[in-house]
Amino acid sequence: MAVKNDIDPAVAKKSILDYCLKKGALVAGVADIKAIERIAPEGHRPSDMWPRAKSIISLGVGGQTQGAWQIPAKALGYFGSTEVRAYTIAYGAAFLIENKFGKRAIYCPPDMDTEAGPRVPFQSLKLHAELAGIGARSLAGDILLHPEYGYMYFASIFTELELEPDPPMQENPCPTTSCVDLFRKTGQTPCMKFCPVQCLSGDINEAGNQAEMRYDMAACAEMTQQFEAVPGVLADAIRAEDEEEREDLLFDAENKILWYKLSVGSGGLLGQCFECMRVCPIANQSPQADPIRRYEHRMEAAAGDAEGDSI
Ligand code: SF4
Ligand code: SF4
Numbered sequence: 001m002a003v004k005n006d007i008d009p010a011v012a013k014k015s016i017l018d019y020c021l022k023k024g025a026l027v028a029g030v031a032d033i034k035a036i037e038r039i040a041p042e043g044h045r046p047s048d049m050w051p052r053a054k055s056i057i058s059l060g061v062g063g064q065t066q067g068a069w070q071i072p073a074k075a076l077g078y079f080g081s082t083e084v085r086a087y088t089i090a091y092g093a094a095f096l097i098e099n100k101f102g103k104r105a106i107y108c109p110p111d112m113d114t115e116a117g118p119r120v121p122f123q124s125l126k127l128h129a130e131l132a133g134i135g136a137r138s139l140a141g142d143i144l145l146h147p148e149y150g151y152m153y154f155a156s157i158f159t160e161l162e163l164e165p166d167p168p169m170q171e172n173p174c175p176t177t178s179c180v181d182l183f184r185k186t187g188q189t190p191c192m193k194f195c196p197v198q199c200l201s202g203d204i205n206e207a208g209n210q211a212e213m214r215y216d217m218a219a220c221a222e223m224t225q226q227f228e229a230v231p232g233v234l235a236d237a238i239r240a241e242d243e244e245e246r247e248d249l250l251f252d253a254e255n256k257i258l259w260y261k262l263s264v265g266s267g268g269l270l271g272q273c274f275e276c277m278r279v280c281p282i283a284n285q286s287p288q289a290d291p292i293r294r295y296e297h298r299m300e301a302a303a304g305d306a307e308g309d310s311i
Contacts, residue, residue: 007101013163016057019096023089025059026149026288029132031156032165036127044113046158049123050106053158055165057093058125058132060144060152061086066290069278073196076274077224081267083110083153090155097159105159118228119217129154133166138174139202140191140276141215147173150289151277172210176281180208191276197223200276220272227269230258 013030020028033056037045046053064080071079090107097105108128113120126144129135135144135152146152147169179189183204186193192200199216221228233255240246249255261269277283288294 020059027134028059029134029166030163031056031128031131052160055159055163056128057157058128060134060154063151066292069284077271086153086155090157093157103161108156125154125156128156133168136169136172139213145282148288150286151283173282190279194275194279224273
């Protein structure tokens with residue numbers, strides 16, 4: 001492979017991050033790969049996936065539209081997941097790096113480790129994004145939140161290019177003042193209170209910061225990761241005593257929906273129920289949390305510029 005030796009890392013970094021933003025990412029940064037090597041568990045370190053990796057680029061795209069947050073609970077699981085857009089940008093960035101700089105790059109698979117089961121990813125995109133400084137862990141099961149853009153979906157690219165890492169966020173926007181107030185009164189923040197299976201709990205210290213986050217992943221998964229229900233339904237059907245019971249198990253309305261989701265490849269099989277994020281003031285009320293807020297932000301900025309021009 002021909003290697004270009006005259007690459008300016010600062011120029012390369014700007015070019016790659018600009019590409020991500022131009023293609024629709026709201027934020028992008030470079031994670032400190034040495035820190036990820038230290039923090040990620042064995043088998044899930046960048047070097048376990050690709051020892052040649054020298055840098056990890058992480059990007060985030062906007063989550064739900066403002067309208068999507070207003071639909072009924074039974075439909076919310078189908079709406080708004082924009083991770084595919086993030087993955088598309090990451091694919092493109094990997095191609096850009098190889099084509100523009102002659103250095104190898106890979107789109108980091110967001111998928112589950114085939115040897116470790118359906119709840120263990122090859123790599124933690126969350127850790128990449130957190131260390132790249134584009135999200136901070138919340139009390140809602142460690143979902144990353146951003147003070148300006150709220151709730152996002154993330155994707156990562158590994159590359160042989162050596163890029164200067166960005167620092168993690170210095171301040172965590174979670175919990176907000178209103179969340180702390182509710183916690184002081186009731187012992188729960190909004191995400192904890194409105195989780196339908198009560199799988200979130202935790203503690204907030206005197207200063208109003210996160211002291212402890214507890215997340216019952218199994219309870220959340222039972223509610224939201226419905227692909228895990230499929231083998232159970234099939235096992236029950238196989239064990240059924242007679243034809244009628246088997247038909248009932250396979251074709252009752254709730255189970256038929258599983259076949260529907262499988263046949264259309266629905267993200268509703270492996271998403272969240274989103275109720276924790278629907279009530280989260282950062283997820284849906286941050287200054288640029290949805291396209292309408294981003295539109296208003298642009299209009300205000302344009303009005304400010306016009307005012308400046310006329311002075
Ligand atoms: S996705 Fe649903 S079940 Fe899971 S933590 Fe959020 S509110 Fe609870
Ligand atoms: S509702 Fe949002 S900001 Fe408030 S504690 Fe939960 S995750 Fe944090």
